Amino acid sequence: MEQHLLLLILLPLAGAVLILSAPQRMRFFKAAPALVITLVNMAIAIIVFKKNIIVNFPWAGFGIDLSFRLDHFSAFIIAAVACFSFLVTLYSSVFMRLKPGLKQFYAYLLINLSFTNGALLADNLIILLFFWEGLLLGLFGMIALGNKNSWQTAIKAFIIVGIADLCMLLGIAITGHLSGTLAISKINLPLASPLAIFAFIMLMIGAISKAGSMPFHTWIPDAAVDAPLPFMAFLPASLEKLLGIYFLGRISLSMFQLKAESGLSIALMVIGVTTIICAVMMALIQKNYKKLLAYHAVSQVGYMILGIGTCLPVGIVGGLFHMLNNAMYKSCLFFTGGAVEKEAGTANLEELGGLSSKMPITFFCFVIAALSISGVPPFNGFFSKELIYDAALERGAIFYFLAVLGSFFTAASFLKLGHAAYLGKLNPVHQRVKEAPLAMLIPMITIALACVLFGLFNSWPLDNLIQPVLGQRLEGISFSGFPANTKLIVITIVVLIFALLNHIFGSKIYGSGLKAADYIHYAPGLVNIYAWAEKGYFDPYRVGMKFIVVVAKVIFLFDRGIDWLSSSLFVNLSYGLTGQIRKVHTGNYAHYLSWSLLGMFLIAMFLLYKH
Amino acid sequence: MLLAIIFIPILGAFALPILGRFSLRLRNWLALILILAPFVLSLLLASAILSGKTINITQLIPLGFNLSFSADILALFMALVSSLISAVIILYSFGYISHYSNQNEYYCLVVLFLGSMMGIIFSQNLILLYIFWEMTAIVSWRLIGFFRGKQDILRADKAFLITACGALLMLIGFISIYQLTGSFDIPVIKESLKSNPLPNFIVALILVGILSKSATLPLHTWLPDAGVAPSPVTALLHAAVLVKIGVYVFARLFVASFGIAEIWHTIVPVIAAFSTIIAAGAALIETDFKRIVAYSTISQIGFIFFALATNNIIGIAGGLLFILMHGLAKAGLFLCAGIVEQNTSTKDITQLGGLIKTMPFTAVAFLFCAFSVMGIPPFGGFFSKYLVFAGSVENKQFFISLVFLAGAVMTMLYLFRLFNMVFLGEVKISGKEGSRTMIIAVMILAILSLAGGILINYPLGFAEKAAQQMLGG
Numbered sequence A: 001m002e003q004h005l006l007l008l009i010l011l012p013l014a015g016a017v018l019i020l021s022a023p024q025r026m027r028f029f030k031a032a033p034a035l036v037i038t039l040v041n042m043a044i045a046i047i048v049f050k051k052n053i054i055v056n057f058p059w060a061g062f063g064i065d066l067s068f069r070l071d072h073f074s075a076f077i078i079a080a081v082a083c084f085s086f087l088v089t090l091y092s093s094v095f096m097r098l099k100p101g102l103k104q105f106y107a108y109l110l111i112n113l114s115f116t117n118g119a120l121l122a123d124n125l126i127i128l129l130f131f132w133e134g135l136l137l138g139l140f141g142m143i144a145l146g147n148k149n150s151w152q153t154a155i156k157a158f159i160i161v162g163i164a165d166l167c168m169l170l171g172i173a174i175t176g177h178l179s180g181t182l183a184i185s186k187i188n189l190p191l192a193s194p195l196a197i198f199a200f201i202m203l204m205i206g207a208i209s210k211a212g213s214m215p216f217h218t219w220i221p222d223a224a225v226d227a228p229l230p231f232m233a234f235l236p237a238s239l240e241k242l243l244g245i246y247f248l249g250r251i252s253l254s255m256f257q258l259k260a261e262s263g264l265s266i267a268l269m270v271i272g273v274t275t276i277i278c279a280v281m282m283a284l285i286q287k288n289y290k291k292l293l294a295y296h297a298v299s300q301v302g303y304m305i306l307g308i309g310t311c312l313p314v315g316i317v318g319g320l321f322h323m324l325n326n327a328m329y330k331s332c333l334f335f336t337g338g339a340v341e342k343e344a345g346t347a348n349l350e351e352l353g354g355l356s357s358k359m360p361i362t363f364f365c366f367v368i369a370a371l372s373i374s375g376v377p378p379f380n381g382f383f384s385k386e387l388i389y390d391a392a393l394e395r396g397a398i399f400y401f402l403a404v405l406g407s408f409f410t411a412a413s414f415l416k417l418g419h420a421a422y423l424g425k426l427n428p429v430h431q432r433v434k435e436a437p438l439a440m441l442i443p444m445i446t447i448a449l450a451c452v453l454f455g456l457f458n459s460w461p462l463d464n465l466i467q468p469v470l471g472q473r474l475e476g477i478s479f480s481g482f483p484a485n486t487k488l489i490v491i492t493i494v495v496l497i498f499a500l501l502n503h504i505f506g507s508k509i510y511g512s513g514l515k516a517a518d519y520i521h522y523a524p525g526l527v528n529i530y531a532w533a534e535k536g537y538f539d540p541y542r543v544g545m546k547f548i549v550v551v552a553k554v555i556f557l558f559d560r561g562i563d564w565l566s567s568s569l570f571v572n573l574s575y576g577l578t579g580q581i582r583k584v585h586t587g588n589y590a591h592y593l594s595w596s597l598l599g600m601f602l603i604a605m606f607l608l609y610k611h
Numbered sequence B: 001m002l003l004a005i006i007f008i009p010i011l012g013a014f015a016l017p018i019l020g021r022f023s024l025r026l027r028n029w030l031a032l033i034l035i036l037a038p039f040v041l042s043l044l045l046a047s048a049i050l051s052g053k054t055i056n057i058t059q060l061i062p063l064g065f066n067l068s069f070s071a072d073i074l075a076l077f078m079a080l081v082s083s084l085i086s087a088v089i090i091l092y093s094f095g096y097i098s099h100y101s102n103q104n105e106y107y108c109l110v111v112l113f114l115g116s117m118m119g120i121i122f123s124q125n126l127i128l129l130y131i132f133w134e135m136t137a138i139v140s141w142r143l144i145g146f147f148r149g150k151q152d153i154l155r156a157d158k159a160f161l162i163t164a165c166g167a168l169l170m171l172i173g174f175i176s177i178y179q180l181t182g183s184f185d186i187p188v189i190k191e192s193l194k195s196n197p198l199p200n201f202i203v204a205l206i207l208v209g210i211l212s213k214s215a216t217l218p219l220h221t222w223l224p225d226a227g228v229a230p231s232p233v234t235a236l237l238h239a240a241v242l243v244k245i246g247v248y249v250f251a252r253l254f255v256a257s258f259g260i261a262e263i264w265h266t267i268v269p270v271i272a273a274f275s276t277i278i279a280a281g282a283a284l285i286e287t288d289f290k291r292i293v294a295y296s297t298i299s300q301i302g303f304i305f306f307a308l309a310t311n312n313i314i315g316i317a318g319g320l321l322f323i324l325m326h327g328l329a330k331a332g333l334f335l336c337a338g339i340v341e342q343n344t345s346t347k348d349i350t351q352l353g354g355l356i357k358t359m360p361f362t363a364v365a366f367l368f369c370a371f372s373v374m375g376i377p378p379f380g381g382f383f384s385k386y387l388v389f390a391g392s393v394e395n396k397q398f399f400i401s402l403v404f405l406a407g408a409v410m411t412m413l414y415l416f417r418l419f420n421m422v423f424l425g426e427v428k429i430s431g432k433e434g435s436r437t438m439i440i441a442v443m444i445l446a447i448l449s450l451a452g453g454i455l456i457n458y459p460l461g462f463a464e465k466a467a468q469q470m471l472g473g
Helices: A002-021 A028-048 A072-095 A102-121 A125-144 A150-179 A194-211 A219-226 A229-255 A263-284 A289-309 A313-344 A360-374 A380-395 A397-422 A428-432 A438-456 A459-474 A486-510 A526-534 A540-584 A589-610 B002-020 B024-050 B073-099 B103-122 B126-144 B150-181 B186-193 B200-213 B222-228 B231-240 B242-257 B264-285 B289-308 B313-344 B360-374 B381-394 B398-423 B436-454 B457-472
Strands: A053-058 A065-070 B055-059 B067-071
Touching (some): A002 A028, A002 A053, A002 A102, A065 A102, A102 A229, A125 A150, A125 B381, A150 A540, A150 B398, A229 A313, A263 A289, A289 A397, A313 A438, A313 A459, A360 A380, A360 A397, A540 B150, A540 B222, A540 B264, B024 B055, B024 B103, B067 B073, B067 B126, B073 B103, B073 B231, B073 B313, B073 B457, B103 B126, B126 B150, B126 B242, B150 B200, B222 B289, B231 B242, B231 B313, B242 B457, B264 B289, B264 B398, B289 B381, B313 B360, B360 B398, B381 B398, B381 B436
Antiparallel strands (some): B055 B067
């Protein structure tokens, strides 16, 4: 069994090396090995599921042991990662076929898979960080394969995530110092001292930035436009979310004793609701299919962080379930976006419309995924959101209110998106648009089906995947089945109906589905905020870059000052000094003689004084 | 054996100009062999020394001027690192320097430089150490001014004056030690000091010498100015060898041999922190390729001092590992700068752009080395960076760790800025890819940076043993 764990890491890595070293001409040799390897990886993930395996051998000293552990939590996420990887690869095999950089694309994909598996399996914080931070390379490479702006976006993503990873590095160092071990399974620290709280915050920054929460999110909408589309479905929508929330779960459930009364819990919830609201407001006004989805990819993280931040079993279960559900419908939505872009040649909503007749299956999958993300019963998103609402209400009405408000806007923006892209008038340019090819449809249909099944039969994922993670904490309660709190369900449904009415109202005034949200966009007060946001005033990356350049200029002046000291001041001083001494050397015999006499006199005085 | 390591390059260096009169090719290869010889010989010593033995050679001379050499794990580690990197740099020089005159002098000086470096590493006597120290100063003075322009010579003078000034203060420190203990021999001094720390003024004097050589604030500005030298020389001086001398002597004297007062464990990190931040800030503004990389070196040296000053085993091992990883990666960056400079005839990054299209290998090697300097896994820099932070946390220096974290963030920013401006965007000056040997050399460094991370257990095991010996013995 041990070798299975290593295979999960080494096999995709070997595949990546193989693909990279294959000659350019063997076109067949790019997608095929990637497909085979992701399939095998999936098989292994299923074989090891529900097993507990520990592999451990000392490696490099200082507690850096090469130790891996498979427990329930990591096993179920590894299985999910394996499924998504396979579906993305299948999808890409058609989508990417004629794109440049195909070889690198698959290689990076497999490297990401390998490193994600490594990070999930690692039982040593350094090994975890090794894989975790190593993901930066795959991220960087995959974004850079996109259009001509993509290098800039890749650098932006790298720097934002890299900074968070550096914070995590310090957090790990402190955690190791406090607990005396780096083994994740052995760490259980109370959040009592300020240092432990600091360490937790540092690790939390790493986790939520990987998940794509605010304020570490701004590269995701950019990447949606610049990077190849399967990348979006693969990393920000599924793998990174799973990984980030996994680690957030690990630190708040087992590594630290996070309590509901603590300020950290409130901080997490605040981050959660802020992310929900701000990102969904941005999503509402987007006019690009992929960018709109990207903001939702950010917004949904907020629910997971809110759920886990409540520190209540119901919230944690809801958060983890939402993580899984979100990865499903979000990658499905990105797949539909890719299908539309590939067939219609654009993702700009102003040019799209009426595609439902041309691409019925894509439209169907879109509808299911959109209903799921909006939290409409009985799809999967509904159940996880209800659990989170339940917990949020218990912790404070304001959190509940904001979470529901987020749902309202989510529903509104998906009504807008669906209306603009699939309904309404068909753009005459798109007369000849066809349905997407089979290899792209299969992943979409599979996931859409899963969204329905995970909703209707939610007791299976909850009982088998999510709830065992919490173990004792649940005290035997199960959250599967239909939610108990009918009051909340009624509110949810009312809110959804309002969203629908709002959409009908909006599209009536402006006469088009795309502009249904314009009255919110151009509402007094909001319009300025939106304008600033579009200009990037709220982008911590841009603001930070401007700030750092100013700081660096000041520093540079200081540095030049030191340089002036050493290359001008001292030089001129010594020139001045030697100039004075030079003047003494007049060549006049009498002067020299008087200097000598003075010197002899001084020596004589000194000797006399000494005796 | 030890004497051979030191004197093969030193004496062999003078044979190179003579051989150069007959065959250029033979001279080049001999230079490489002379550099590889210390590497191979050190490797041969490795098994004995790693088992805990130290090899000593002593020739007694009155008044404490003993000729004594000694090899322990720390010395061996430094010898291996510096000769390995130098060998790659020599290989690169085959391509680079073949365009310029005075090649005989070049090879002679470079080999001589490595020889004196070996002398410093193995010296067990302060005066001997000082002599080799000044030898490196003279050789580097000549190498910085290699192109003989007026500006070049001024810059070389600046470098020499600052480092020599520091060295003289250090010499005063050594003489003060002599007055205190009656010997220049490190073991004898150690014996007579017992557990007393060195007086603070002596530490301060020696520290000035160390900081000037290792280009640390406020004695650092000679290093970016020295970028006028040929690129392999800058790689040799700035990245691999010269700037590491100061760090090494710090480790040798203040960590492995003498005790210093507790206050220095705060002063040195504070100086290092300033140095790191200020150099990183300057690197974000500069527009000259080599000056940016040079400022980056200053910034990273701060990390090494920070690590060594922690005085605990994690920090010291981290510092040593940092010397290795930084040396490899930074040498790679300088050599890439050399390729770009030679093929576009400019170092001004505002005039460069889009070179990834015409120089794909250089760009990739640059990116690899940059990742290693940033400390991104699976490159070697990751582990060294982690250990530095772990060491400082162990010492409860949380605030300074945060400053260094900011330094690490800035490292990422300026390296990406550099990569962006040189290799991405529109092509402004198109240049062809460098010659084959040059590409091979940068690729070796890039791959070694990667291998250093994946096979971290070997170098880290080495560094751990060295740190153990330094603290225990």
